[in-house]
Amino acid sequence: MKQEKIIKLFLVDDDPLFLKSLEIEFLQNGNCTIETFTTGELCIENLSHNPDVIILDYHLDGIDKTAINGIDTLDKINLSHPQIPVIMLSSQDSIEVAVNCMHHQAFDYIVKSETAFMRLQKAIKTILHYKKMEKQLNWYMERM
Template identity: 40%
Template sequence: MSSKKIYVVDDDPMYLEMMKDHLSKIENFETKTFPTGESCLDCLDEKPDVVILDYHLNEKVDTAMNGLEVLKKIKVQDYNIPVIMLSSQESYAVAAKTISKGAIHYVIKGDNSFVEVSDLLQKILAERAAH
């Protein structure tokens, strides 16, 4: 089985490192991290299998795109890339908005989010391999 390219986009370097460390324990995942949506968009031509994208990306750099803006641009460039949105917001409205813009799932950051993301990744990739 060839390795699957997973992009993780978050402006929190510690969270990025923790997610990358967690995903590195899963066989056949090649994880690439990005501190901004713009840096992720610059590498979309490398065809990631899944993008994990934080909703709040402009907390450190005011001019940076937020997660919803990045999601829209990903979907314009390649609609078929599955995007999992991450947020610390426990808001149905935010989750619904991200799903309506093309995200396939919304994960609330917390104690269980790393396990939830890795389970989702395996499910998404298995479904895509079956088609």
């Protein structure tokens, strides 16, 4: 039987309670390892750990008002590690915020709600499916 690959997730949120609940959900219901960060700066400093997916809060300045926000963090991740998909997460149910995230090359935008964890799982499955397809295409193209 083929074993599923363990994926590495970065969870980035300045709300420690939400961050911990998200971490617990993924540990109980997913095949993953997790690193958590309360600021975008800490996430960026640890990109060398090569996460498969980053789940990133939109604001990130709830505790430290000088911390960079989620969009700036997303931009820095895309500059140095464009291959890492980033899912933006926010308590704001706003089309403008969602569109802004997508303009900054987020893979998806998910509103923090009672369905957020299920939507995150679905987005991660989609990312993994795309990565598998990309590997297969690269393998095929090398043999042509």
